[in-house]
Every structure is written in structure tokens, then in C-alpha cells.
Amino acid sequence: MTYVTETRAAPVATIRRERLLPARGEVLAHPGEQVGPADVVARCQLPGDTKVVDVSRTLGIRRERVAKYIGKNVGDAVQAGELLASRGGLLGRLKPTCRAPVGGQVVAVQDGLVLIEATPSTFELRAHLKGQVTNVMPGVGVVISTTGVLIQGMWGSGGEAEGVLKVLVDSPRKPLRARAIDVSCHGTIVAGGSGLDDKVLEQAIAAQVRGIIVGSIGVDLHPLLKTLPFPVIITEGFGSYPMSQAIFTLLQSNAGREAMISAETQVRWGARRPEIVIPLHAEDAMVAEEQGVFDLSVGAQVRGLRAPYLGAIGKVTDLPAGFLTIESGTKVLVAEVAFEGAEPALVPVANLELIR
Amino acid sequence: MAHDFQMPSESILAIDCGSTTTQAALFGQVEGEFRFIARGEAPSSVEPPWNDMMASVRQAIQQLSEVTGWLLLNDRGQLITPERQNGGVDAVVATTSASEPLRVVLTGIMRDVSLASARHAIGMSSAVIDGLVSVDRRDSGILNSDIGGQVQLIKELLPDAVVIVGGVDGGASRPVLQSVEAVTLACSALPEHSRPLLIYAGNTGLREQVAEIVGNQAELRAVDNVRPSLEVESLWPLQAEIEEMYRLHKMERLPGFGALAAQTRLQMLPTATAFAHTIQYLARLDGINVLGVDVGGATTTVASVVDEQADLLIRSDLGLSYSAAGILDHVPVESIARWLPFEMEPVEISNALHNKAIHYRTLPQTRQDLLLEQAVAREVIRLSLAEVASRWSNGGSWSHKGLVPQFHLIVGGGGVLSNVPNYGQAALILLDAVQPVGVYSLALDKARLLASLGAIAAVNPLAASQVAAHDALLNLGTVVAPIGSAREGETALSFKIEYEDGRLLEVEVAFGSLEVIPLPVGQVANLELRPTRRFDVGLGVKGQAGRTQVQGGILGIVIDARGRPLPIAADPEQQREKMQRWLWDMGS
Numbered sequence: 040m041t042y043v044t045e046t047r048a049a050p051v052a053t054i055r056r057e058r059l060l061p062a063r064g065e066v067l068a069h070p071g072e073q074v075g076p077a078d079v080v081a082r083c084q085l086p087g088d089t090k091v092v093d094v095s096r097t098l099g100i101r102r103e104r105v106a107k108y109i110g111k112n113v114g115d116a117v118q119a120g121e122l123l124a125s126r127g128g129l130l131g132r133l134k135p136t137c138r139a140p141v142g143g144q145v146v147a148v149q150d151g152l153v154l155i156e157a158t159p160s161t162f163e164l165r166a167h168l169k170g171q172v173t174n175v176m177p178g179v180g181v182v183i184s185t186t187g188v189l190i191q192g193m194w195g196s197g198g199e200a201e202g203v204l205k206v207l208v209d210s211p212r213k214p215l216r217a218r219a220i221d222v223s224c225h226g227t228i229v230a231g232g233s234g235l236d237d238k239v240l241e242q243a244i245a246a247q248v249r250g251i252i253v254g255s256i257g258v259d260l261h262p263l264l265k266t267l268p269f270p271v272i273i274t275e276g277f278g279s280y281p282m283s284q285a286i287f288t289l290l291q292s293n294a295g296r297e298a299m300i301s302a303e304t305q306v307r308w309g310a311r312r313p314e315i316v317i318p319l320h321a322e323d324a325m326v327a328e329e330q331g332v333f334d335l336s337v338g339a340q341v342r343g344l345r346a347p348y349l350g351a352i353g354k355v356t357d358l359p360a361g362f363l364t365i366e367s368g369t370k371v372l373v374a375e376v377a378f379e380g381a382e383p384a385l386v387p388v389a390n391l392e393l394i395r
Numbered sequence: 396m397a398h399d400f401q402m403p404s405e406s407i408l409a410i411d412c413g414s415t416t417t418q419a420a421l422f423g424q425v426e427g428e429f430r431f432i433a434r435g436e437a438p439s440s441v442e443p444p445w446n447d448m449m450a451s452v453r454q455a456i457q458q459l460s461e462v463t464g465w466l467l468l469n470d471r472g473q474l475i476t477p478e479r480q481n482g483g484v485d486a487v488v489a490t491t492s493a494s495e496p497l498r499v500v501l502t503g504i505m506r507d508v509s510l511a512s513a514r515h516a517i518g519m520s521s522a523v524i525d526g527l528v529s530v531d532r533r534d535s536g537i538l539n540s541d542i543g544g545q546v547q548l549i550k551e552l553l554p555d556a557v558v559i560v561g562g563v564d565g566g567a568s569r570p571v572l573q574s575v576e577a578v579t580l581a582c583s584a585l586p587e588h589s590r591p592l593l594i595y596a597g598n599t600g601l602r603e604q605v606a607e608i609v610g611n612q613a614e615l616r617a618v619d620n621v622r623p624s625l626e627v628e629s630l631w632p633l634q635a636e637i638e639e640m641y642r643l644h645k646m647e648r649l650p651g652f653g654a655l656a657a658q659t660r661l662q663m664l665p666t667a668t669a670f671a672h673t674i675q676y677l678a679r680l681d682g683i684n685v686l687g688v689d690v691g692g693a694t695t696t697v698a699s700v701v702d703e704q705a706d707l708l709i710r711s712d713l714g715l716s717y718s719a720a721g722i723l724d725h726v727p728v729e730s731i732a733r734w735l736p737f738e739m740e741p742v743e744i745s746n747a748l749h750n751k752a753i754h755y756r757t758l759p760q761t762r763q764d765l766l767l768e769q770a771v772a773r774e775v776i777r778l779s780l781a782e783v784a785s786r787w788s789n790g791g792s793w794s795h796k797g798l799v800p801q802f803h804l805i806v807g808g809g810g811v812l813s814n815v816p817n818y819g820q821a822a823l824i825l826l827d828a829v830q831p832v833g834v835y836s837l838a839l840d841k842a843r844l845l846a847s848l849g850a851i852a853a854v855n856p857l858a859a860s861q862v863a864a865h866d867a868l869l870n871l872g873t874v875v876a877p878i879g880s881a882r883e884g885e886t887a888l889s890f891k892i893e894y895e896d897g898r899l900l901e902v903e904v905a906f907g908s909l910e911v912i913p914l915p916v917g918q919v920a921n922l923e924l925r926p927t928r929r930f931d932v933g934l935g936v937k938g939q940a941g942r943t944q945v946q947g948g949i950l951g952i953v954i955d956a957r958g959r960p961l962p963i964a965a966d967p968e969q970q971r972e973k974m975q976r977w978l979w980d981m982g983s
Contacts, residue, residue: 042437042454044444044756089550089584091543091577147583150576150608152542154584194753258745276753278746306753307414307693307717308495310442345757346764349750367765368816371758389438390757 043335045393048285052189059180074166076201081164087157094124095151097137105151115145169318188317195302195313197270202228202249204298211287217242230290233281250300254282270302272313275350293317345390353378408484409847412491415692415716417451419459429858431866435459441493448651487658488850492666494645496521496711500554502528502574504561512622513560516630519707520637525552542577549581554591562598564623571597575608582613596621596633667709669849671698675705683803690809692716697779708783713775716755720748734770736975772811776828801833808840818949819981833933841869872948876955879930883907887956888926909980910954914947
């Protein structure tokens with residue numbers, strides 16, 4: 040058996056996603072509840088910034104003697120400007136005094152130092168997906184299930200967004216142009232073909248799009264991407280590569296539908312890929328379950344992951360036994376693949392993934 | 396499957412689970428000696444969609460079974476152990492480099508004293524320094540006096556451990572205790588499960604006070620002062636403590652670790668540590684200086700022994716798959732481009748490296764792509780060596796500023812070196828990146844056995860030493876690299892080779908050239924070197940002639956008269972022509 044990775048580009052799939060709080064909190068959604076992307080399903084308190092107050096230094100009292108002058112204990116709430124300690128005791132009128140720089144809670148008092156955690160903020164966890172709550176983990180989060188289009192990207196920048204999908208090019212080879220983004224793109228997720236430039240990003244900010252999906256981008260745009268108010272997903276890689284036909288066709292055939300995109304990417308140690316979900320009505324099509332088998336076989340649809348076939352889609356026509364020499368001169372395990380519009384070629388198995 | 400294979404009486408299976416590749420290697424007795432028998436490999440399966448290191452371990456073992464015809468897994472996919480009549484192995488050892496490094500915040504006082512020693516010790520472990528606290532404004536970290544900053548740093552980074560150093564024994568106390576107070580304060584503000592482990596390796600006289608301050612706010616481990624005096628470093632106790640933390644908090648959390656660990660006779664070792672054990676063994680065996688460089692997918696390891704002093708550097712942020720783009724944080728793209736014999740736009744190089752980082756299992760399909768990876772490997776090795784270089788500068792073997800000391804054996808490992816289609820390419824990567832001097836042997840960890848041997852040595856030292864003697868290294872040949880300078884084309888040295896069959900060969904080598912003279916594996920020859928008055932062949936004196944006996948190898952004898960440091964042409968086009976010529980000279 041020859042194991043490879045996969046990318047999902049499924050017209051219909053059952054999608055289950057955990058939505059977890061960053062800290063323990065309260066789950067608001069109930070099992071079986073239908074939720075929309077903007078619905079808050081759980082919330083928690085996130086600690087504020089930490090401020091250290093050096094009471095010993097402020098009052099000019101040695102650390103080992105300062106404890107008796109501090110009038111606050113761990114767990115006490117304090118207001119900004121509230122008296123923490125005074126040389127004459129809290130009721131004394133003598134100066135100097137030591138006051139809280141921020142409002143919050145005293146979380147530690149040690150050796151003349153008082154640690155105040157600023158008033159926590161409330162974090163609200165949105166559903167992000169349109170679907171049904173199928174599992175509730177009390178205090179932790181929920182699982183939301185939906186049926187729809189599932190497309191995995193290769194890399195993303197930014198967080199999550201939802202909006203109507205708008206495909207602005209008619210070919211996966213065409214780049215996204217700034218002039219294609221107009222007022223009608225306001226609040227939508229726009230998709231292009233091969234790539235984009237900085238002008239596209241400026242125009243997208245002006246038009247207040249909610250997200251961008253393209254085949255590739257140049258690494259030189261990295262710094263700009265980090266400043267964007269919306270997420271960007273690339274489906275192939277860095278450089279100038281057309282979007283895979285299979286992914287482009289799926290996006291094109293679902294244009295006008297509401298899409299949910301998550302650009303969060305983690306390559307290793309808890310790997311996570313960006314994804315595009317377009318919920319469908321269950322009756323629209325038969326649901327294909329997630330595959331779970333990653334064995335490469337003759338006839339399998341694959342995508343190239345490295346030049347010169349990066350992003351190309353093809354079918355495996357042969358799996359020669361043993362190791363064969365490729366163009367670089369290296370001997371590797373190969374597959375013969377018929378890429379669209381090209382003669383069958385030998386490609387290292389390591390450079391292929393299943394796409395389905 | 397062929398079943399005519401007879402398994403030797405004692406057998407050892409060594410598993411190495413890397414970040415991109417998992418290998419299974421079989422060792423056994425052949426005619427009374429332990430030998431390497433065969434290996435199988437598979438793409439590692441620690442990450443999704445598998446999330447189980449055992450998936451690739453089974454696949455690699457299965458491949459090994461297919462190669463040898465010896466049954467190693469039963470029909471439920473479990474390893475057959477101990478060895479039986481129809482299959483199995485007697486012992487299993489394992490190494491891994493697939494886990495995340497230990498994330499550390501380092502707090503100390505003096506940049507060039509305690510902090511330098513602590514960085515050295517942490518660099519010898521599978522750990523990375525995420526945050527730094529010192530009293531020196533030149534450091535990019537938080538100042539020791541900024542207690543709030545230290546608390547915020549620890550709260551934001553949530554490190555696995557905080558290493559506290561500072562003060563020679565009997566020396567400074569206040570800044571050290573100030574750091575301990577700040578760290579303790581930060582710990583007390585964190586939920587118990589998020590509190591980092593505190594490792595104290597500072598002024599020994601302060602241990603009791605440190606323990607008193609920390610109290611029950613965090614787990615505290617105290618080890619020997621990493622810098623007990625200005626003149627003395629004590630690195631290994633801190634290194635051992637960090638390594639232990641890495642094993643407990645990172646390695647053991649790898650998905651599938653428990654299943655693999657249950658099969659092994661001894662505790663699983665980090666690959667880099669096991670690799671270093673073997674390099675140290677090779678140095679001790681012949682009393683020589685040895686350098687081992689392993690460029691992996693996510694980690695680069697430099698293990699060395701110079702004048703009997705062992706050193707180790709583990710760069711968990713430099714490699715050729717996941718970490719491929721990481722090199723660009725340290726060197727400009729042009730530094731990579733200078734090792735290419737063709738023109739490539741900086742943005743193309745940058746895109747290619749970022750693509751490799753997301754498609755980390757992929758292999759170069761074109762020659763251009765292959766040479767780009769080799770160019771990156773040169774810079775990864777150079778960057779790693781630069782970190783170690785300052786530590787080598789005190790020994791008797793170091794005599795040329797800016798160059799590495801005199802090594803007698805240099806070993807290269809990792810996929811980029813062991814999978815080269817042409818051994819001349821592997822030799823050139825090492826020569827360009829290390830720029831060694833004098834007369835030395837060049838070898839490859841071709842079958843990637845060195846780390847496994849480091850682990851086997853703990854189970855069966857005899858087996859490890861016998862395999863190391865016969866099978867571990869692929870000898871590329873002997874290199875002569877004179878130091879000196881002249882005009883390109885002027886004679887740098889002449890030499891005479893006397894082969895075993897009595898044949899004589901006399902050659903003059905011009906400065907700037909790279910010559911390869913065949914001397915097959917297993918043969919020896921006497922080499923008489925006569926450098927011109929501007930060149931030293933490693934004897935410490937320019938123009939000093941010498942004789943030595945050299946071993947043959949896959950390449951033979953390589954005379955690297957390109958100069959040290961290697962002259963890089965300022966004009967990119969000229970440099971590309973040079974690279975093309977050097978590759979051509981090395982048979983690639």
C-alpha cells in the first residue's frame with residue numbers, strides 16, 4: 040500500500056466541526072439546535088493585561104517588612120486609582136501612597152509586589168457554520184454539523200468570515216484584478232483564479248469584502264496580508280499558480296450561496312488547514328461521508344504538490360514497482376499520472392495527494 | 396514474499412521516527428559479527444490525517460519485511476518479539492525527532508557569562524528559547540529590573556519551562572533573586588496546569604532562598620550552576636534536565652508514542668542525542684576530531700568532538716521540510732542564490748521555500764529544484780556551524796580564525812545528503828558549507844544508521860561498534876584542502892600518489908581548482924604533498940611538505956584548492972559559472 044495525504048474538494052460532505060472556547064466558560068447552545076454563522080454558542084471571560092505594582096519601592100519600605108502596609112489580598116477587586124497601600128496604614132493620612140494603576144482583580148501579593156489582572160473581557164464564540172448543534176461539551180464548546188460543499192485550502196491568513204460567494208473570473212488561470220472588485224462585492228467573499236497583487240488587496244479593503252479565495256499569492260505579500268481586516272485563503276501554494284480546476288468548478292457552481300471560510304493554518308503540531316464550507320440543503324444531493332482511506336491506487340484522482348506539477352489535477356495510470364530514477368537523478372517511489380491535457384508523467388508519490 | 400532468508404541468532408530492529416520520514420532498520424549477526432541487514436522507510440504519520448506515529452512505523456516495517464522476506468509483523472499488525480523460528484526480532488530500539496521542541500524562557504544576568512553558557516546548554520537540547528530576560532540592553536529581551544514585563548512575558552508565551560541562571564558561585568545574588576521573584580509572581584497568576592517548570596542553574600549558594608521564594612507556586616528543579624566561575628562552564632547537568640523535560644513533556648505526547656515505547660527495551664532517545672552519541676564514539680575509537688552534520692526535515696544537528704571535547708547543537712528551527720522557509724529569517728535570499736549554477740529570482744526562491752514548508756513531504760522532481768534544496772542545505776549548515784564556531788576556538792586544533800578546526804573525519808547525514816543522486820553533490824555541499832582545512836576523510840550516513848547506532852549502543856554496545864566499523868558510513872574519500880591565497884591558476888600544491896600496485900601519479904593543482912583523483916573503496920595510497928610557499932596543507936606552516944596514507948572512497952581523493960574562506964564572486968553571473976564548474980569538477 041502507498042499512503043498519501045488528501046485534500047477535500049467535495050461537492051457534498053458531512054462536515055462536523057468542534058467550536059471550542061479559549062478558556063472554560065458557559066455553553067449557550069443546546070443539542071439539536073439549528074444555528075446560523077453569527078449565533079453565539081458559548082462565551083467565557085478572558086483575563087485582561089497584568090500590571091505589577093512594586094509597593095515596596097513606591098513606599099520605600101524593605102520587602103520583608105512591607106506586607107503589613109498592603110491592604111489588599113488575593114482575589115480582591117480593585118478600581119483604577121484605588122489605594123493599595125499606604126505608609127501609615129490604609130486609614131492613615133501620611134504619604135506616600137500606592138494606588139492601583141488599573142481596575143481589576145488582585146491575583147498575587149508577594150514580597151512587596153502586587154499583581155493586578157485588568158478587568159476581564161467577555162469572549163463570545165460564534166457558530167461560524169450554519170448547521171445543527173450535535174454535541175455539547177459543557178464549559179468547553181460544541182460540535183456543529185452541516186451538509187455541504189467542503190474545500191480545503193493550502194494556506195491562509197486571518198481568521199474566519201462568512202458571506203455570499205462571488206466568483207470574479209471565468210477561468211482558474213485568470214488572476215483577480217482590482218477593477219473586478221466593485222461596490223457589489225461589499226460584504227461578500229470573492230474568489231479569483233491564479234493570484235492577486237497589492238492593488239487587489241487595497242481595493243478589497245475599500246469595498247469591505249469579507250474574504251478572498253485565490254489559487255496562489257507571492258510571499259512578498261505576506262506582510263500586507265497580516266494587516267488585512269479579512270481572511271485570505273490560497274488553494275495551491277506560493278507563487279503564481281492557477282487554481283485547481285476541480286476547486287474552481289466547485290466555487291463557480293456555488294457562486295451566490297453563503298460561504299463560511301476559516302483561514303487558520305497550522306502546518307504541524309496540531310496541524311490545521313484553511314477551509315471553505317458552503318452549506319446545502321440536505322435534499323440537494325446524496326451525502327458522501329469523509330473518506331478515511333489514504334491508499335494511492337490506479338484510477339485515483341490526484342493533485343501535484345510540487346513544481347513542475349504544482350496544482351495540476353490528474354489520474355493515476357500506473358504504480359510502477361520499486362524505485363525509479365526521476366529527472367533530478369534521484370531514485371524514488373513514483374506514480375504515473377495523466378495530468379489534464381498532458382502526456383502521462385512519472386511523479387514522486389511524495390509529490391501527490393488525493394483530491395476528492 | 397521470499398522465505399529463504401535465514402534470520403541471524405540475535406536481531407535488533409531500530410526505528411527512527413522523524414518529522415517527515417520514518418525508518419525501520421534491521422541488524423543481526425552474520426558470520427559472528429553484527430551487521431546492518433536492510434531498511435524500510437515510509438512518510439511519517441504523526442500529523443493528520445493519521446495522527447499516529449505507529450501507522451508509518453508499521454509501513455516501514457512492512458517494507459523491511461518485503462525486502463528481507465522475514466516476517467516482522469503478525470496478522471494484527473503487531474511486532475513479533477522476541478524472535479521466533481518464522482520471524483520477529485529480539486530487541487527493538489527507537490529514536491524520534493518528530494515532536495515539538497521544549498519552549499523555554501531564559502532569565503539571567505550577563506550576556507557573555509551566565510546567559511552565554513545557558514544558551515549553549517539549551518542549544519545542546521531539543522529546546523528553543525522563546526523569551527529572554529537579562530540586565531543587558533543589547534539583548535532583545537526584557538530587562539531584569541522590569542518585573543511587570545517579565546510577568547507579562549511568561550503569561551503571553553506560556554513556556555514549558557523557565558530556566559533561571561546568573562551569578563557565579565559566591566557571586567551576584569540580588570538580580571538573580573529578583574528574577575526568581577518575578578517568575579514566581581507570574582506563575583502564581585497562572586492556572587496550575589499552565590505553570591511552567593522552573594529550572595534553576597544559577598549561583599549555587601542561593602538555592603535555599605530560591606526554593607523559599609518559589610514555595611509551592613511552581614515545580615522547581617535545581618541543577619549545578621551552568622557557570623560556577625568566569626572560567627568554568629558546567630553545561631551537561633542543565634542539558635540533561637532539559638532533555639528529560641523534553642522527553643516527558645514532548646516526546647511522550649506524540650500520538651502513538653505509548654504503543655511504540657511498549658515495544659522498546661530501553662527509553663526512546665531523541666534522534667539528535669543518539670546521533671551525537673555515535674559521533675562521540677567514532678571520535679573516541681580512533682582518538683580523532685570528528686564533525687557530524689545532520690540536516691533533517693525540521694531539525695539540524697551538529698555534533699562534534701574537538702581535542703576530546705564533545706559538543707552538540709540542535710537547531711529545532713532549521714531544516715529542509717517544515718522549517719525550509721525558516722532560513723530566510725536568518726540569511727538573505729541572495730546567500731542561497733550564490734550556491735546555484737543558474738539564475739533564479741529572489742522571490743521565486745522565497746516562494747519555493749514557503750511551498751516546501753507547506754508541502755513538507757515533497758521531493759525535488761527537477762534538477763533545478765534539487766540544486767535549490769542543496770543550496771539551502773549549505774546555508775543551514777553554515778548558520779549552524781557559526782553558532783558552534785566560537786566554542787571551538789580554544790583548542791589546539793584550531794589555528795585559523797574564521798575557519799573550522801582541523802577535523803579528521805566529517806560525516807554528513809539527513810535526506811538532502813543521503814539521497815543525493817550523485818555523491819559529488821554531497822561532497823560539494825559539505826565542502827562549501829563547512830570549508831574544512833587540511834587532510835581529512837569525508838563520509839555519508841547513507842543508510843541513516845548513526846542515530847540508530849547511538850540507541851543500539853545502550854542495548855548492545857558490541858553490536859553498535861561492529862556495525863559502526865562495517866556498515867554505518869559510506870566513505871566518500873579523502874580531501875586535501877590547503878589554506879592560502881594566490882592568483883587563480885597559479886600552482887597551489889603538487890602531490891604524488893603511490894598506489895598499492897606501485898603505480899605513481901604526480902599532479903600539480905592550480906589555486907581555484909577542484910580535482911578528483913580516483914582511489915576505489917578498500918584501497919589505500921601514499922600521498923606526498925608539496926604545497927608552494929603560500930599554502931599550508933594543515934601542518935601549520937606554509938610551504939611545509941608532508942606524507943600521509945589515505946583511504947579510498949566512492950569519489951577517491953579530492954583536492955580542494957579553491958581557497959579558504961571560499962572565494963565567492965561579487966558578480967552573480969561569475970558566481971553561477973563558478974558553481975557550474977565546481978559541480979562539473981565533482982562529477983555532477
